[in-house]
Amino acid sequence: MATIEVENVRKVYHRDAEELVVLDGITVEVPDGDYVALMGPSGSGKTTLLNLIAGIDRPTSGTVTVAGTELTALSERDLAQWRSRNVGFIFQFYNLIPVLNAEENVALPLLLTNLSRSERKKRALMTLELVGLADRSNHFPRQLSGGQEQRVAIAQAIVTDPSVLLADEPTGDLDARSAEEILRLLETLNRDLKKTIVMVTHDPRAAQRARTQKHLEKGVLVS
Amino acid sequence: MKFLPLVLRHLRHNWLRTLSTVVAMAVCIFLFCTLETFVEATKYNLKSANDSRLVTRHNVSLVFPMPVSYRERIKSLPGVKRVSVSNWFGGKYKDDMKLFFPSFAVDGEEYLAMYPEYLLDDAARSAFFKDQRACIVGQETADRFGWKVGDSFQLESFIPRYRKESPFEFMIAGIYKTDTVRHPGTNGTIMIFHYKYLYEATSQKAQVGSFVTQIEDPAMAVTISRQIDELFENSDSATKTETEAAFRASFVSLGGNLALLLRSIGVAVTFTILLVTANTMSMAIRERRTEIGILKTLGFSDGRVLGIVLSESTLLGILGGTVGIVLAHNMIQVLPRLPFIGDAVRGFPRLGLSLPTAAFGFGTAVLLGFVAGLIPAFLSYRARITSLLRHV
Ligand SMILES: Nc1ncnc2c1ncn2[C@@H]1O[C@H](COP(=O)(O)OP(=O)(O)O)[C@@H](O)[C@H]1O
Ligand SMILES: [Mg+2]
Numbered sequence: 001m002a003t004i005e006v007e008n009v010r011k012v013y014h015r016d017a018e019e020l021v022v023l024d025g026i027t028v029e030v031p032d033g034d035y036v037a038l039m040g041p042s043g044s045g046k047t048t049l050l051n052l053i054a055g056i057d058r059p060t061s062g063t064v065t066v067a068g069t070e071l072t073a074l075s076e077r078d079l080a081q082w083r084s085r086n087v088g089f090i091f092q093f094y095n096l097i098p099v100l101n102a103e104e105n106v107a108l109p110l111l112l113t114n115l116s117r118s119e120r121k122k123r124a125l126m127t128l129e130l131v132g133l134a135d136r137s138n139h140f141p142r143q144l145s146g147g148q149e150q151r152v153a154i155a156q157a158i159v160t161d162p163s164v165l166l167a168d169e170p171t172g173d174l175d176a177r178s179a180e181e182i183l184r185l186l187e188t189l190n191r192d193l194k195k196t197i198v199m200v201t202h203d204p205r206a207a208q209r210a211r212t213q214k215h216l217e218k219g220v221l222v223s
Numbered sequence: 224m225k226f227l228p229l230v231l232r233h234l235r236h237n238w239l240r241t242l243s244t245v246v247a248m249a250v251c252i253f254l255f256c257t258l259e260t261f262v263e264a265t266k267y268n269l270k271s272a273n274d275s276r277l278v279t280r281h282n283v284s285l286v287f288p289m290p291v292s293y294r295e296r297i298k299s300l301p302g303v304k305r306v307s308v309s310n311w312f313g314g315k316y317k318d319d320m321k322l323f324f325p326s327f328a329v330d331g332e333e334y335l336a337m338y339p340e341y342l343l344d345d346a347a348r349s350a351f352f353k354d355q356r357a358c359i360v361g362q363e364t365a366d367r368f369g370w371k372v373g374d375s376f377q378l379e380s381f382i383p384r385y386r387k388e389s390p391f392e393f394m395i396a397g398i399y400k401t402d403t404v405r406h407p408g409t410n411g412t413i414m415i416f417h418y419k420y421l422y423e424a425t426s427q428k429a430q431v432g433s434f435v436t437q438i439e440d441p442a443m444a445v446t447i448s449r450q451i452d453e454l455f456e457n458s459d460s461a462t463k464t465e466t467e468a469a470f471r472a473s474f475v476s477l478g479g480n481l482a483l484l485l486r487s488i489g490v491a492v493t494f495t496i497l498l499v500t501a502n503t504m505s506m507a508i509r510e511r512r513t514e515i516g517i518l519k520t521l522g523f524s525d526g527r528v529l530g531i532v533l534s535e536s537t538l539l540g541i542l543g544g545t546v547g548i549v550l551a552h553n554m555i556q557v558l559p560r561l562p563f564i565g566d567a568v569r570g571f572p573r574l575g576l577s578l579p580t581a582a583f584g585f586g587t588a589v590l591l592g593f594v595a596g597l598i599p600a601f602l603s604y605r606a607r608i609t610s611l612l613r614h615v
Contacts, residue, residue, distance in 0.1 A: 080522050
């Protein structure tokens with residue numbers, strides 16, 4: 001069974017009397033352990049699709065099943081709980097809360113677990129080490145470079161050890177060197193830690209780093 | 224509780240906004256507590272009034288004296304049990320108004336018989352009756368100055384016609400106690416001494432500020448009051464007689480109206496602070512749309528986010544309430560030392576921030592914070608992640 005199963009999903013926005021079909025009958029499967037690059041022009045619905053897989057948005061019709069759970073059938077509350085355990089999400093910007101330092105930001109998802117305070121701290125520091133930022137644990141987001149911020153964001157996304165990672169243009173705002181660091185980190189997570197990853201990207205070179213490439217155009221998967 | 228550090232971090236990060244909100248709230252609670260204490264003290268004073276006691280004073284004003292001879296004429300009326308002079312002496316101790324306590328010149332035996340709420344043993348009574356310079360003081364005042372039976376002290380009146388070359392000398396014959404259960408509201412601070420002493424020391428010029436009359440039957444209060452006033456209707460010093468309760472009430476009715484006015488202002492201020500706090504919270508939340516989006520993405524449920532926002536505003540309330548109560552507590556200690564206000568409140572026994580008032584003030588602040596957070600919390604609860612995180 002595939003980790004991610006999207007079946008005949010439509011997403012329609014209503015603007016006044018007009019209908020805007022953002023996703024038009026998408027069906028796609030992502031096998032366990034795959035690393036998919038989702039490409040397509042701006043406005044083609046990439047973010048929308050990723051949000052549906054992450055369980056932070058709901059399709060107009062169709063079903064989304066991730067890690068064995070049919071998200072479309074869950075209540076808001078159950079969906080939130082599901083997110084906290086099963087997916088890590090990395091945005092292009094703003095993953096971090098400015099008033100919390102790196103370690104506290106990483107530990108944030110752990111607040112929803114039963115772990116003790118010291119255990120949460122330990123895990124957060126371990127995860128920061130994994131992304132190579134153990135020495136920045138006390139830094140606040142504004143004291144970090146864009147690449148470092150994004151690595152903290154990845155640490156935050158993987159700290160609860162979810163099986164699925166979703167990244168929406170994670171390198172879109174970074175210089176080439178920082179982007180390379182992030183891509184290498186994602187590769188490691190896929191290869192060594194067996195995370196299933198879906199990454200939205202504009203950059204064909206970044207897309208080449210994934211195992212699979214998919215293209216979205218005007219709400220339809222073209223390849 | 225786990226989320227408290229996040230809440231605190233925000234309050235500290237926006238410290239200026241936090242500070243101004245807390246100060247606004249504190250001032251509001253402070254105002255309320257101080258006012259309420261003032262009103263309470265006034266009411267407490269009234270509680271001790273007794274329906275079987277009438278007070279007669281000059282019908283123009285308390286400051287005009289009446290002849291001593293009125294005493295015998297009042298006593299002659301049927302239904303009257305006892306009559307005593309009761310002159311507000313206005314004695315200053317060590318010439319310092321900060322050390323002030325109420326002092327009255329009275330007809331010792333009659334007065335004590337009329338006021339069973341001043342608890343005294345027989346030895347103290349007879350010591351008091353024997354010596355013209357003897358006096359009785361309340362336990363609170365005795366404790367305040369560390370006085371014991373047998374001690375002496377001096378007072379000088381600030382009322383010109385009670386002044387003489389040297390201060391009045393007093394010897395403490397007894398210290399009365401109060402029973403707050405049987406006689407709630409009894410003033411434990413007053414000092415009484417013999418009118419005769421005052422009368423003679425002022426070369427018999429001291430007249431009478433008021434007479435207290437004890438009657439057999441409280442139901443006759445209105446009739447006897449009228450009869451007393453009729454006795455002196457056509458004299459130079461016509462009188463006005465009323466029950467002790469009414470007499471005290473006339474003192475505080477001004478305060479009562481003032482209290483109503485101030486209370487309305489208090490409600491208006493509270494409402495304003497509510498709006499200010501609600502605005503602070505809305506601003507805080509609007510700035511934090513992204514953060515709320517992140518929290519929800521990470522799996523914080525809508526309810527949890529609501530809780531976090533509500534605890535932030537409630538915490539503002541708790542801080543404001545605490546600061547307000549501390550302010551009020553300290554201010555009430557200072558009140559008696561202020562000009563004008565000090566004169567008004569000094570006579571109140573037990574002026575202090577009471578637990579119920581403090582609790583009510585604190586509760587109001589907490590509720591204020593909570594209510595102010597309701598709308599922002601609800602908006603955060605309802606907001607969808609996709610709209611919270613949508614950019615440009
Ligand atoms: N909440 C919304 N309401 C209306 N239209 C939206 C909303 N969210 C996205 N859209 C529209 O859906 C389309 C696809 O958006 P998105 O998935 O963000 O595209 P991409 O990430 O591929 O650039 C865009 O035309 C966008 O304007
Ligand atoms: Mg996008």
